[in-house]
Each structure stands twice: as C-alpha cells, then as structure tokens.
Amino acid sequence: MTVQTAPVADRPAGAAGESPEDLVARLARDGRAAQRVLARLTDAQKAEALRAVAGVLRAAEPAILEANARDVAAGEAKGLTGAMLDRLRLDPARLAGMAGAVEQVASLPDPVGEVIAESERPNGLKLSRVRIPIGLIGIIYESRPNVTADAAALCLRSGNAVLLRGGSEALHSNRAIAAAFAEGLESAGLPAAAIQLMPTQDRAAVGAMLTAVGLIDMIVPRGGKSLVARVQADARVPVLAHLDGICHTYIHAAADPEMARGVALNAKMRRTGICGAMETLLIDTQFPESASVVAGLLDAGCELRGDSRARSLDPRILPASDADWDTEYLDSVLSVAVVDGLDAALEHIAAHSSHHTDAIVTGDPAAAERFLNEVDSAIVMVNASSQFADGGEFGLGAEIGIATGRLHARGPVALEGLTTYKWLVRGSGQTRP
Amino acid sequence: MTVQTAPVADRPAGAAGESPEDLVARLARDGRAAQRVLARLTDAQKAEALRAVAGVLRAAEPAILEANARDVAAGEAKGLTGAMLDRLRLDPARLAGMAGAVEQVASLPDPVGEVIAESERPNGLKLSRVRIPIGLIGIIYESRPNVTADAAALCLRSGNAVLLRGGSEALHSNRAIAAAFAEGLESAGLPAAAIQLMPTQDRAAVGAMLTAVGLIDMIVPRGGKSLVARVQADARVPVLAHLDGICHTYIHAAADPEMARGVALNAKMRRTGICGAMETLLIDTQFPESASVVAGLLDAGCELRGDSRARSLDPRILPASDADWDTEYLDSVLSVAVVDGLDAALEHIAAHSSHHTDAIVTGDPAAAERFLNEVDSAIVMVNASSQFADGGEFGLGAEIGIATGRLHARGPVALEGLTTYKWLVRGSGQTRP
Known part of the structure; x- marks a missing residue:
C-alpha cells in the first residue's frame, strides 16, 4: 500500500486567483457535503473506518517518516530549537503510537444518537433531544504532526468533518498523514473530504477560516498561547479553547x-x-x-x-x-x-x-x-x-482540548463536546390551539 | 409600597466623561458581584425572591402604568404604528399577567446543582459534572416592556445576573419594572444589582455590551430581524438567537x-x-x-x-x-x-x-x-x-428565546440553556504518575 504524498512545493490555493475566502468556502462546502454522509453512519461504520485509517497509517510508515524527515531537515536548517524539533519528529514508535491512538478513539462509545431527554406533552406530542454531530470543525495548530491524526480521529468518531490547518514546519508530515486518512476513509467507502488539510500555508487562509461563519461550525486552536490568543481575538466562528492555565x-x-x-x-x-x-x-x-x-x-x-x-x-x-x-x-x-x-x-x-x-x-x-x-x-x-x-x-479516552469558556463544553472536551443536539417531535396530526 | 421610578430625562452614562466601555465594565462588575451571591442561593431562596418581585409588581401597578402611559404618549407623538403601540402598552390585565409569569418562573424546577454525570476513576478520584449558572447575561430588546420582566425572571431563577438594554420607546416602563425587581430582590435580602437596566439609550453602549468579552457571558437579542442581525454581526460575546424562521x-x-x-x-x-x-x-x-x-x-x-x-x-x-x-x-x-x-x-x-x-x-x-x-x-x-x-x-415553562446556532443550546431555550457546568473532582491525595 502506498500513500501519495503531496508535491514538495506549497500547492497553489486552488484555481488561479482564488481568494482565501473562496478557498475556505470551497473546502467547507466539500467538507459539509462529506459530513452529511458521516452523520448517517452507524457507530460500527465509523469505528471500522478509523480502524482502516490505523492500518493505512501503519502501512504508510516509510512514506510518512520520509515526509517527516524532510520537515525535520528543513527545521534544522531554519534553526528550530531542540524542543520544537522534538515536537516535530516522528519515529516508528511514535507513528505506531499515533495509529494505536486512532484505534483507541475507534473503541470509544459513539455519542451520536444518544437520547438526552424525552417527554410527552398532554396533547400527545412526543419530544426527544438526540445528540448529533456539530458539523465541520476547524483545527488550527502548530508543529506537532500527531495533532493531525488525533483531531481527525476524534472529529470522525463523532460524525464531524474536519478542516485542518497545521504549522508550516510540519507541512510534509501533515500531508502524508492526511493522505493516509483519505486512503483509509475511501477504503471504507467514505468520502475523503471528511478530513481535509488546508492546501496552502498562506496566513490569510487562517483568517478566512476564523471568519467563516455558517461554513465552519467551531474552531479548536491547538498550540501555544500566542496562537490561541490570535484565534480568540480574530474568530467570529465559535472557539473552543483555553488561553491560560493559571x-x-x-x-x-x-x-x-x-x-x-x-x-x-x-x-x-x-x-x-x-x-x-x-x-x-x-x-x-x-x-x-x-x-x-x-x-x-x-x-x-x-x-x-x-x-x-x-x-x-x-x-x-x-x-x-x-x-x-x-x-x-x-x-x-x-x-x-x-x-x-x-x-x-x-x-x-x-x-x-x-x-x-x-x-x-x-x-x-x-x-x-x-x-x-x-x-x-x-x-x-x-x-x-x-x-x-x-x-x-477523566476517563474520556482522549481530548480535543480543554476549554475555559462558559458555554457549550468546559474542562477536558472529547467526543461529547464535539456533538450538539436537535429536538425531535413526533405527533399524530396535532395543531396548535 | 412605592416604586421610585427614574427621572424622566435620560440619565447620564455615569461619572462625567465615563465612556460606554467604562460604563458597561462598571455595570458588569456590579452584576458579576451580585451573581456570585445568587450562585450560592438555594432553590427556595431564588423562588422566594421571585415571588417577592411579583408582589412588588402588583403593588406598583399605579407607578408602572403611569410610567407606561408616558411612553405610550411619547410613542403616539412620535407616530409609532398601531402594532408598535400595542406591543408597548401595559394595562392592569397585562401587568397582572406579567406578575403571574414571574410567579410561574418561580415555580419551575431549578436546574442549578443538578448532577449531569458522575464517575469514579480506577485511582479513586470521584468526578462529577454539576450545573451552574452561566454568569452575567445581556438582553438587548425592543419595545415590549414585558421582556424586562420575563428575561429578568428566567435569569434570576437560574442564578444569573442580567444586564437589560430595552428600546427607548419603553424607557420609563422598563425603569419602573426594573425598580420593582430591585425592590423585590432587596426585600428578599438579595443584591439589587442582580438585575440592572442600562442607564443610557446611547447606542454606543449597546456596542460596548456586544464586545464585553469576559464581562458579559452571553447576549440574547429579543426582537425583529434587523436587531438580531446587528447583534450577530457585531457581537464578540456569544449570542443565543435565531435570525430567521424559514x-x-x-x-x-x-x-x-x-x-x-x-x-x-x-x-x-x-x-x-x-x-x-x-x-x-x-x-x-x-x-x-x-x-x-x-x-x-x-x-x-x-x-x-x-x-x-x-x-x-x-x-x-x-x-x-x-x-x-x-x-x-x-x-x-x-x-x-x-x-x-x-x-x-x-x-x-x-x-x-x-x-x-x-x-x-x-x-x-x-x-x-x-x-x-x-x-x-x-x-x-x-x-x-x-x-x-x-x-x-415543549413543557419548558417559559423561554428566553429560540436558538438556531449549533453550540450550547438549540431550539426553545429556557432555564437549562441559561446554565453551564463545572467538573468537581474529589480525591484522597492522589498524585499523577
């Protein structure tokens, strides 16, 4: 099994002259269309797709480590610190850990479809609130390539599509990992667009993600304080994050x-x-x-x-x-x-x-x-x-992050925090007096 | 019992030269301090305070109707439409309905303190998630004075402080109703600052509310589409709303x-x-x-x-x-x-x-x-x-609004949607390996 990694050079943002906003809108439309397919999958189908991804990650070890070696070499040439290079570096053990983490997420209980509450009204209307995926999640992160796999696995497990924007230091590694996800998804019969990596490192595309109200449903920044601060300051899309841990x-x-x-x-x-x-x-x-x-x-x-x-x-x-x-x-x-x-x-x-x-x-x-x-x-x-x-x-099996905001989800956030709910009303012809 | 209504003239924004941002920050600090008192109240104490408010609303009928008559007269002079005047107008029956609605909210079950989930970890740590108030809620609304009472009652029932900013057409009515809330709260031994009415109609103060991140926890716009659209466009604070009902x-x-x-x-x-x-x-x-x-x-x-x-x-x-x-x-x-x-x-x-x-x-x-x-x-x-x-x-007893966003609360939102949660961890000296 081979993984087709992207060409070395930064890919163009899309069609000639496509603005960052148009690029994000196009990726979001593709991601949202793929998400509608995910939303209808059973627990078992989503788990099976993630196990297929884990298999591809293992099989693609040479390609992923080669891509990572290019990133590390470029990082050394750029003079990244030892700590940054360590965060960036993959080896067979770390890659095996990444595949194992994807399988671990596959084994977590699926929150989608859970009935949160049920009631029946005196007029006979039956009400229930059921958990559904949020939709399209944007992840903005720095140089750790394992975030690509962790975040994509958690989003997929909970029926969400994901648009990933990692740091330029890890570009080749991220592309190789994202390609493995795409191959695993397709082998399971799912649309590869459920997980997309931003094809450009243009910083304006990050700004376009942060303001893509109605296209991206939630942004999760993963990284240092300056990244989180920028995301919180500029985002119009809801953000799940913590800035400080004092x-x-x-x-x-x-x-x-x-x-x-x-x-x-x-x-x-x-x-x-x-x-x-x-x-x-x-x-x-x-x-x-x-x-x-x-x-x-x-x-x-x-x-x-x-x-x-x-x-x-x-x-x-x-x-x-x-x-x-x-x-x-x-x-x-x-x-x-x-x-x-x-x-x-x-x-x-x-x-x-x-x-x-x-x-x-x-x-x-x-x-x-x-x-x-x-x-x-x-x-x-x-x-x-x-x-x-x-x-x-906390027994959540994993986490997409820790949130200190007051709405939606707080503290460690895992699969449940990647869901929302809708009200279902079952009647027998009731009209409102 | 008398209710002291505010002077007719628009009150100054506060201390001479106080900017809209400083005004909102001052009101928010006072509101948040009052909210910390509310957060510690029992179910019975909150219910009793709301019943006291209902009593003051009834006793203050002459003052409230007189204030309302001034608003209606000014509205007629300004040429408001019949429908707008009807939304603005209070009469003894409507005021009795307002007091009854406050008592109805007092009778709803208190969501605060509910244990959402509990677990025990293999290391003996006991985890629970419990419902708590969100904090300080901002309500931005138009000419219906009963929103003042409805929204304040729902916020108080769920342990939240509220900062109300109603339309200028209803200014005197809103001040008289807010004064009744303050009197009722104080008679129950609670801080009057738990419910505050914006003391100025300066539109810049609305903008300051919308951007008061960290001071106001959530904004609920109540009114027509143009109000909601403006709030959604300008807010940096999370907004609970729906724009359209197509x-x-x-x-x-x-x-x-x-x-x-x-x-x-x-x-x-x-x-x-x-x-x-x-x-x-x-x-x-x-x-x-x-x-x-x-x-x-x-x-x-x-x-x-x-x-x-x-x-x-x-x-x-x-x-x-x-x-x-x-x-x-x-x-x-x-x-x-x-x-x-x-x-x-x-x-x-x-x-x-x-x-x-x-x-x-x-x-x-x-x-x-x-x-x-x-x-x-x-x-x-x-x-x-x-x-x-x-x-x-839907059996929620009331609603603060209907939300079509994807996070936090969706559909009809009542007391539960005005709460969030925190994680409680009870240990016996555990340290993390």
Whole structure:
C-alpha cells in the first residue's frame, strides 16, 4: 500500500486567483457535503473506518517518516530549537503510537444518537433531544504532526468533518498523514473530504477560516498561547479553547501535611509545561507545616516567588511582583502566598484564576464543599493534583482540548463536546390551539 | 409600597466623561458581584425572591402604568404604528399577567446543582459534572416592556445576573419594572444589582455590551430581524438567537389528507407573525389531495406563490421567484413547491431551511424516521404543526428565546440553556504518575 504524498512545493490555493475566502468556502462546502454522509453512519461504520485509517497509517510508515524527515531537515536548517524539533519528529514508535491512538478513539462509545431527554406533552406530542454531530470543525495548530491524526480521529468518531490547518514546519508530515486518512476513509467507502488539510500555508487562509461563519461550525486552536490568543481575538466562528492555565492549589489549615507536600510537589513538578500545572500555591496561615511544603518544592529545584509572609518560611524564596500572581510560568517557577483562611483563598482565586483548574487540600469536608461550590473554574478539585486535568485521566479516552469558556463544553472536551443536539417531535396530526 | 421610578430625562452614562466601555465594565462588575451571591442561593431562596418581585409588581401597578402611559404618549407623538403601540402598552390585565409569569418562573424546577454525570476513576478520584449558572447575561430588546420582566425572571431563577438594554420607546416602563425587581430582590435580602437596566439609550453602549468579552457571558437579542442581525454581526460575546424562521412543511405521498390539510393550515395561518410559522409548503407529487390542501390555505386568505407544478393545482396561485424560497414572510403569504419524493424534499430543505423548525406529514414510519434523522434543524417534527416550536409548548415553562446556532443550546431555550457546568473532582491525595 502506498500513500501519495503531496508535491514538495506549497500547492497553489486552488484555481488561479482564488481568494482565501473562496478557498475556505470551497473546502467547507466539500467538507459539509462529506459530513452529511458521516452523520448517517452507524457507530460500527465509523469505528471500522478509523480502524482502516490505523492500518493505512501503519502501512504508510516509510512514506510518512520520509515526509517527516524532510520537515525535520528543513527545521534544522531554519534553526528550530531542540524542543520544537522534538515536537516535530516522528519515529516508528511514535507513528505506531499515533495509529494505536486512532484505534483507541475507534473503541470509544459513539455519542451520536444518544437520547438526552424525552417527554410527552398532554396533547400527545412526543419530544426527544438526540445528540448529533456539530458539523465541520476547524483545527488550527502548530508543529506537532500527531495533532493531525488525533483531531481527525476524534472529529470522525463523532460524525464531524474536519478542516485542518497545521504549522508550516510540519507541512510534509501533515500531508502524508492526511493522505493516509483519505486512503483509509475511501477504503471504507467514505468520502475523503471528511478530513481535509488546508492546501496552502498562506496566513490569510487562517483568517478566512476564523471568519467563516455558517461554513465552519467551531474552531479548536491547538498550540501555544500566542496562537490561541490570535484565534480568540480574530474568530467570529465559535472557539473552543483555553488561553491560560493559571492553576491554584490552596493548602487549608486542616490539610494532612504529608498529602499537602505530595500534592503540591506533583501539581507543580511532575510536568511543568502542561496547562494543568500549578502556578500559584496558597498556604493557609493556620497550616502548621508550611515550611516543609515549600522546602519540598525548593529542594526539587523549583524557583519560588513569594509574598512577605511566604518569604519568611524559607530564605530561598524570592520576592514576588504583582505580575507573578497572574503569570502562567509553564516552568519550574511558582508563586506562593500565605492567606488568612478559606475566604481569603477564595478571594485570591476569584481575582487571579484563569478558571481552568483550582484545587484545595483539606481534611475538613465543609471547607472542601465550600471550595467546590464557590470556585468558579471549569475544574475544581479536592485533595488531588491539578495535573489530573486531562481528558484521558477523566476517563474520556482522549481530548480535543480543554476549554475555559462558559458555554457549550468546559474542562477536558472529547467526543461529547464535539456533538450538539436537535429536538425531535413526533405527533399524530396535532395543531396548535 | 412605592416604586421610585427614574427621572424622566435620560440619565447620564455615569461619572462625567465615563465612556460606554467604562460604563458597561462598571455595570458588569456590579452584576458579576451580585451573581456570585445568587450562585450560592438555594432553590427556595431564588423562588422566594421571585415571588417577592411579583408582589412588588402588583403593588406598583399605579407607578408602572403611569410610567407606561408616558411612553405610550411619547410613542403616539412620535407616530409609532398601531402594532408598535400595542406591543408597548401595559394595562392592569397585562401587568397582572406579567406578575403571574414571574410567579410561574418561580415555580419551575431549578436546574442549578443538578448532577449531569458522575464517575469514579480506577485511582479513586470521584468526578462529577454539576450545573451552574452561566454568569452575567445581556438582553438587548425592543419595545415590549414585558421582556424586562420575563428575561429578568428566567435569569434570576437560574442564578444569573442580567444586564437589560430595552428600546427607548419603553424607557420609563422598563425603569419602573426594573425598580420593582430591585425592590423585590432587596426585600428578599438579595443584591439589587442582580438585575440592572442600562442607564443610557446611547447606542454606543449597546456596542460596548456586544464586545464585553469576559464581562458579559452571553447576549440574547429579543426582537425583529434587523436587531438580531446587528447583534450577530457585531457581537464578540456569544449570542443565543435565531435570525430567521424559514420553516418547511413537507406533505409526503403517504400523508393522511385530512391531517395534511389541518396541519398545513395551522402551521401557516394560526399566527403568521411568529418564528415557527410555516413559510414554505412542499407537496409530494404522489400525494393525491394536493389541490384540497392548497385550496384550504387560499380559502383562508393566504397568498400562495408556487413553482409551475404547484401553480397547476389552483389558478389562484401566483408565480414564485427564486427569492421566495429564502423568504420569511411572517405574513399570510406562503411559497409552495411540488417535489418528487422524500429525497427531493430533503434536498430543498437542506438548501433553504434556516434550521429552525421543519416538519413532515406522513403515515409512513420509515419516511418519518428518515426525515427526523436527515433534516439538520434545531427542531424536526412529524405530523405536527410547526407552530408548536415554543418553550411553553415543549413543557419548558417559559423561554428566553429560540436558538438556531449549533453550540450550547438549540431550539426553545429556557432555564437549562441559561446554565453551564463545572467538573468537581474529589480525591484522597492522589498524585499523577
């Protein structure tokens, strides 16, 4: 089995003189037509198509790795950092992981067709609300080629078509992966246009995606803060995203000291670069083991920036500036404040949280419940590391992203968040009086 | 009990030199602070506050009717049409109806706190998703003062604060009604800022509401198409709305003729000005009683505009232009096409529906299920009049509006659509491996 990869040179945007808006409109029309086919598929048909895609991804290993090698070589020539090259690079193990992830998505329960609610009216009308796909999802992402496969698999599993726009660094890799999806879909008898990769790296085409109201139903940006900020600023299409993960952990007076040390260390240091990593530690003035919690973090190599009371706990703590309380470090850096009780902690969190994930450590059930009720974040935790903020850890099987907006879907978003619903009304000739 | 109505003259936007953006930000801050109080109330407390409001509305009848009389007199002097004056006018019966509607909302089940889903992970983490209020809702509406009470009651019942911006024609009426809400809330010990009326009619303040991302969580426009179109075009805040109700009824070959006549007549003529009124009738070429269906509509005084095959059914049918298939008449006018079977009907609907409500009349269960599955509208009906598209008729008790967007809430939206959710995670010290 061979995968036809695209020519090396950037393909033209389409017909000569086609504007970015016309290009996006054309791709969206094709994607929406393909989506109408997906919407009618059974659970088994969608799962089978994804397993076919996984098979093609495995069979196409030489072509995909060759395309990736070209991207990596170009990235090295361009002087990309080691971290960027690592995100870009595929190898046989990573490619096998990508195919396995597609099969894992195939094995997830299909949300489409679920009856959310049913009722019967006194006049005999039978009402139900059933889950349906959203339609056409736009994914805008950076240099990680596995996003191509992850996002396409989740969209297809939930009956959505997808228009992918990846970073130029990964162009050849993305084309090879998208070609494998197209081949797998066609082998399963499905329209290849259900997954489309933007054929140009023209930045104006991104702008056209963001404003394609009525053509693209939802945009999911996947990448760093500047990407998300640009998408949120410019989009007229609804966006599912989080900008910041300024996550707090509050150690309450009644926290178990051992648990507090373990949770704080894990929340910050397990992986410092993920959005669920703790960025601010709040320690109750009545908590008796404050010094050992901060010492544990300092000893693990974390830089601590504290208010004056926190600094009195350990001489190694640097002074925090006002900006520290609103900073997502994504690094081995943590701001620390000592607070006077639960109310002060809630107030600090209300003022500084990015409403992603905030946690309390406490042995007091009443304090835990107040924290759960009153913290207004997508995820609120008691006695657990904020690094659990993840679709896989929440049992969703995967995630398309984590959302901090207030509408539609919040926190880790997977298949259910890629669906909407419609009302079905079954009557027997009723007319309205 | 007296209600202090605002002075007659338009109040200044706030502190001297306060910009529309600063005004909206100040009102939003006050509203959000009040909302944090609402979010912690019990079901009973919210219901009691609404009953207190209803009592004040009744007691304030003289003040509210006097304020309304000033609006009506100004409207007459300005030359408002009879229909506009009728929408504006309050009388003792209408005011009693308004107070009764507030009590009706108080009696609806409170969606806040509902546990949507629960699970336990292998590591012992207990997850739940619980309904919470959205936050601060902005309502932008025209001259009907009862929207002030309806929208405020629904928002309060679901724990949301509301910022209301009504039309200038109803300014005094709206101020008197808002003052009654404030008095009722305060008598129940709640912050009056939970419901605020924009203190200026400056149009720039509407623009500031539409772009108040992070301050206003959702905008609901209530009014005619030009208002909704402006809000949808300019808003950066999420909007819950429908622009058009281009609703279809398709009479399938296997429709019961009597039912077809009754449903078509009701769908069009019961009330022609509502968004659920049928605007296009599709008749299957195999349906044997087409002539009597169109005769029933014509005899009832409806103007019919048909394609050539429809026109052959009755000489009174006028020719339809291309634009007719995409027109929401909101009047005693209907476009009629004869279609070749279910597929052709689905194709016409896919091309021309505004995705509000579409219906089939058929005695064939397989045709009914295909129609329900394949029509991509917020509401899809079988053997029922599209005029049932209404929150009250759906058993929701009330509605804040009907939405045709694809995310968050669709079709008739009431209390549940004014909520979102958060994830609660209860652990016992878990750290992520």
